[in-house]
Amino acid sequence: MRTSVAMVLLVLLCSCSNDEQADEVAPLVTSEQAQVIAERAFLSATEGKVTKYSVRSFGDTSAHWGFVVEGTGEFARPGHAWIVTINRADGRAEVTAGM
DSSP: OHHHHHHHHHHHHHHHHHHHHHHHHSOSSOHHHHHHHHHHHHHHHTTTOOOSEEEEEOOOOSSEEEEEEEEOGGGOSTTOEEEEEEETTTOOEEEEEOO
16 A cells, blocks of 8 residues: 555656656747747848848757758859757847858
């Protein structure tokens, strides 16, 4: 009987700690929101001078969403690609130009 009670308590404790960990890991910024943020950050960084581009997901980590923005049409040339990372927790963007 004591063993059964101990097992139930152990299972309950593990369940609670897993729920708390799941809440901490869940991103506050969704991938769809991150893509919008990435495009806005790219446009701001390039001052809107690159008007034809594509955005694709690239290099996601547990802490960041990652996107590559590449110039298309007359903007498709070497050096016209940007990496944009979005912090999953707070939505902060970082743009790295010319890869």
